[in-house]
Amino acid sequence: MTPAGGRPGGAPSSPAAAGTTKPGSPPDEPHTYQVRTEDDLLTVRHAVRAASQDLGFPLVDQTRVVTAASELARNALVHGGGGTVAVEPLHRPGGVGLRLVVSDKGPGIADLEGALTDGFTTGSGLGHGLGGAQRLMHTFDVCSSPGAGTTITAVRWRTR
């Protein structure tokens, strides 16, 4: 079982993960996590929590990014039949941020405008996940076509 209060930046599963954040650390690499089961969502949340902590996000913003990641990963699992979540710290001259890329090879989103509307669901959820995740992040791009899966790229910048 995964220990709960894992060290910030605790070991992600990708081999590229060796040696995490030291001062002047190597260029940021996205770590990719598989989402195949409900338990994998836990792993994703832990990883996003740790990454946003490492970047110095205020507590409330950590909660925002973790929640958005949870929504998108669950959608990939439930609607897309499973997928991946890439978590990438960004260090740009303009600021520090965290990028999430959530991908699946499922049926795609037929009605994107509908899907982003609160209360719209084709399943048994509340239908607030996708629109909610968009509001929790600063940028939010959906790339989806019927039959070709869905990729959502979202960034939240650190604000002080």
Added chain:
Amino acid sequence: MTANEPTARARLTRVLAQRQAETADHWVQLQRERQLYGPGMDEDALREEADGLVAALSDGLAAELPIERVVVGHPPLREAVRELSLRRARAGTSPTETSLAVLALKEALLETVEQEDLGTRALLELALVINRLLDAAGALSFETYVEGREEIIQRQSRQLLELSTPVVHLWQKVLAVPLIGNLDTARSQVVMENLLEAIQSREASVAIIDITGVPTVDTSVAQHLMQTVKAVRLMGADCVISGVRPGIAQTIVQLGIDLSDILTRATLADALATAMNLTGERNDEAEVRRLS
């Protein structure tokens, strides 16, 4: 099948029928020498198991089944092998020890037939028959063992779930469930069941669900909470959600989830004060009804 198999099988059947107790003894002895059973099994249980299985084997050999189908095709024997494996899985015996225990029966049988005055040729035929007979037992035993372990793992995780969702009697007619960790579908089902049962048995009128220990409240967690609140209300009790931290409150708002018709409080202490007011009001109402 070799030409001599029927003869060898008939011989084995006869010898085993006569020497059942001896074979079982020997088998138990081999298992004991090699410590092929877990700490949870004593010698008497082992002896009883061996007697039963060897008797079933003897009957099975006498039945009209091809030799390699005797173990699975003769129900008492199949059950005996399954039980042996399940018992070991439950007693914490390793899978290797379990298959070695089944294999030790081959040796015990060989020693039994060696007691007979037979030529090398006949003994070889017998050894072949014993192998064909018991290979199926090895496979069946392994399969059952795995089933047994899975059953144990499932039971343990259910027990863990129940342990980690205690319902606390906080005050007269006030119950609280402190949730810690991830609230997934299975967990929220257990919480709901335990809580509803406790409301009935304790005749509670307010239930507090404390989410201080829940790290993330996303739409799915919110939905589970709302369903639990709905069920509590159906039982005629009120529900208060406590431990709503600032980050969680803001996130819920941004998700667009409307919890406005649910009583929420920042801390468990606030929730308890609210709950006591609610039970007080209820008492007043009852008093008014009684007096009017």
